[in-house]
Amino acid sequence: xxxxxxxxxxxxxxxxxxYKIKWILSEYYSKINKVDHKSISMNTYTKYLMINTKKxxxxxxxxxxxxDAVEEARIKEGICLVNAxxxxxxxxxxxxxxxxxxDFMVWLEAxxxxxxxxxxxxxxxxxxxxxxxxxxxxxxxxxxxxxxxxDFGPWEQIFYGxxxxxxxxxxxxxxxxx
Amino acid sequence: xxxxxxxxxxxxxxxxxxYKIKWILSEYYSKINKVDHKSISMNTYTKYLMINTKKxxxxxxxxxxxxDAVEEARIKEGICLVNAxxxxxxxxxxxxxxxxxxDFMVWLEAxxxxxxxxxxxxxxxxxxxxxxxxxxxxxxxxxxxxxxxxDFGPWEQIFYGxxxxxxxxxxxxxxxxx
Amino acid sequence: xxxxxxxxxxxxxxxxxxYKIKWILSEYYSKINKVDHKSISMNTYTKYLMINTKKxxxxxxxxxxxxDAVEEARIKEGICLVNAxxxxxxxxxxxxxxxxxxDFMVWLEAxxxxxxxxxxxxxxxxxxxxxxxxxxxxxxxxxxxxxxxxDFGPWEQIFYGxxxxxxxxxxxxxxxxx
Numbered sequence: 162x163x164x165x166x167x168x169x170x171x172x173x174x175x176x177x178x179x180y181k182i183k184w185i186l187s188e189y190y191s192k193i194n195k196v197d198h199k200s201i202s203m204n205t206y207t208k209y210l211m212i213n214t215k216k217x218x219x220x221x222x223x224x225x226x227x228x229d230a231v232e233e234a235r236i237k238e239g240i241c242l243v244n245a246x247x248x249x250x251x252x253x254x255x256x257x258x259x260x261x262x263x264d265f266m267v268w269l270e271a272x273x274x275x276x277x278x279x280x281x282x283x284x285x286x287x288x289x290x291x292x293x294x295x296x297x298x299x300x301x302x303x304x305x306x307x308x309x310x311x312d313f314g315p316w317e318q319i320f321y322g323x324x325x326x327x328x329x330x331x332x333x334x335x336x337x338x339x
Numbered sequence: 340x341x342x343x344x345x346x347x348x349x350x351x352x353x354x355x356x357x358y359k360i361k362w363i364l365s366e367y368y369s370k371i372n373k374v375d376h377k378s379i380s381m382n383t384y385t386k387y388l389m390i391n392t393k394k395x396x397x398x399x400x401x402x403x404x405x406x407d408a409v410e411e412a413r414i415k416e417g418i419c420l421v422n423a424x425x426x427x428x429x430x431x432x433x434x435x436x437x438x439x440x441x442d443f444m445v446w447l448e449a450x451x452x453x454x455x456x457x458x459x460x461x462x463x464x465x466x467x468x469x470x471x472x473x474x475x476x477x478x479x480x481x482x483x484x485x486x487x488x489x490d491f492g493p494w495e496q497i498f499y500g501x502x503x504x505x506x507x508x509x510x511x512x513x514x515x516x517x
Numbered sequence: 518x519x520x521x522x523x524x525x526x527x528x529x530x531x532x533x534x535x536y537k538i539k540w541i542l543s544e545y546y547s548k549i550n551k552v553d554h555k556s557i558s559m560n561t562y563t564k565y566l567m568i569n570t571k572k573x574x575x576x577x578x579x580x581x582x583x584x585d586a587v588e589e590a591r592i593k594e595g596i597c598l599v600n601a602x603x604x605x606x607x608x609x610x611x612x613x614x615x616x617x618x619x620d621f622m623v624w625l626e627a628x629x630x631x632x633x634x635x636x637x638x639x640x641x642x643x644x645x646x647x648x649x650x651x652x653x654x655x656x657x658x659x660x661x662x663x664x665x666x667x668d669f670g671p672w673e674q675i676f677y678g679x680x681x682x683x684x685x686x687x688x689x690x691x692x693x694x695x
Contacts, residue, residue, distance in 0.1 A: 170527060170529075170530070171348055173348075174348070174352070174530070177356065178533070202380070202381065202558070203381040203558065203559040203694075203695065205594040205595065205694065205695065207594070207661065207663050207668070238383040238385070238515075239383060239515060240418075240420055240513060240515060240596075242596055242659050242661055244659075244660075244661070245670075246669070246670025246671075246673065247670050247671070247672070247673075248610065248611050248612050248670070248672050248673060253474070253478075254426065254478055255426050255470060255474070256426050256459075256470060258459060258462060259458075260457070260458035260459040260460070260461050260462060260467075261457075261458070261459040261467060261470055263458040264457045264458050264459050264467050264470075264471070265470075265471070265474075268451065268471055272450065272628065273624065279616070279617075279620045280615075280616035280617070280619040280620050281612075281614060281616040281617040281620050282616070283616050284614060284616060286614075289616075289617060289620050292611055292612060292617055292620075292621075293620070293621070293624055296609070296611070296621075296653065296654065296655075297474065297475070297653070298474065299474075299477065299478075299655065300609075300610050300655075300658065301658065301659055302478065302479065303420050303422075303479055303481055303659055304422075305385065305420055305422070305511055305513035307385050307513070312385070312511060312513070313424070314423075314424025314425050314426070314509060314511075315424075315425070316425070316426050317424065317425075317426060331670060333661055333668055333670075335596060335661035335663070335668070337515070337594075337595060337596060337693070337694065338381075338383065338515065339381065339383065349526055352526070352530070355534070380558070380559065381559040416561040416563070416693075417561060417693060418596075418598055418691060418693060431652070431656075432604065432656050433604050433648060433652070434604050434637075434648060436637060436640060436642075437636075438635070438636035438637040438638070438639050438640060438645075439635075439636070439637040439645060439648055441636040442635045442636050442637050442645050442648075442649070443648075443649070443652075446629065446649055450628065475652065475653070476652065477652075477655065477656075480656065480657065481598050481600075481657055481659055482600075483563065483598055483600070483689055483691035485563050485691070490563070490689055490691070491602070492601070492602025492603050492604070492687060492689075493602075493603070494603070494604050495602065495603075495604060515693070516559075516561065516693060517559065517561065
């Protein structure tokens, strides 16, 4: 009985416990604060699609392939870049309607026609029009990912536009987010 | 007195304290190291704007609405994606000058004219030219956020381009960053 | 001897140690879990390039300047936004071939010709065609960074397209990622 009354927690341990508890609480409060700010850690995911079109010019709906990549990435909130890795092809978003696809091809031929007289052809190339067509349609799209899915409007679909095909081409998908 | 001299901090506590202090110091140094690398935590912010234009074709300056979203997001450094969620409208950056807006509309009509003969119209639609006009103007912009603000050049303004309007359309704003 | 047998680690310390060890283990497992999810911390990097072209219209290969920025950013995985900060100039990706550059300029003049009659010129400006040309070529590119490098296809090069130059213009580079 007398013994118990004389025992004290050593001072060094008391000081240690005091600062330790303060530190634990500060961690706790900083975590609460981070939640307020929706703090999350960043992940990235990279995927390459290989495409070899049957025709020299072709539009291919790649929406499902991009959706697969988003699922594989297991990213909940972020953005998804999809770009052609070649300079005679495009990635763009429009309507999945075969009539409109025909319209696009006719229209591109009017705006950027095939022609033997492009200066680019002095190099032995014959595809200058494909470089111009791809410029109209665009190289890339950036799509929001919300709640683990491509955050699309009602009719948005992702297309690969090939203007000088029948050979291996690559599409890059880069996802960054939570 | 004799009692005090025989008391020792139990060995297990001494070992625990030794490793604990090492661990605290390692945490401290790893935090310093992270600061060196400008480590920050990632946040995302998503907002949808609803637009219903009075005219069938119209350009609307949405810069302030995007600035509001950037402020709400409380993100200091990052990027801001703004895209039309519909495939007959655009988001683009250009000059806030009414004369130029008229020039854009005349020019788009020349490059992608209204015409009853588009293949897309076999579906009952009559807006193929709107799909083409939007392709020229672009679906999206990606803007840097620096020091909590859109990092703009002197004349950059964000526009929504409607080419088949008079109905509810949505614009998506996705912000990711610190 | 008798003394030793009566000494016990105070209950408060035993309880503290019990929860502390649980907490340390939970931290340890949460760290392992984060590694599984490729958790990384986010960094951003911002750089401005100043350009003053000798000619009024000019295409300039800026790939090396963007590569320098990516190296300075020390970001391993992420994306790189490169945009013109002025509304009469472009940033785009295409082939580094002088013949094709000439083709682009001729083609842009056909699609968006110089003309004194643009409405924009009522303001005293004379560069409406430059606004249109830049719209065709695009304001910005978003490029993936993989393994600390621009993740490019075999021929991709980044160009600055100036359509109303001979004065100071700026290009913004914003990099976000690990």
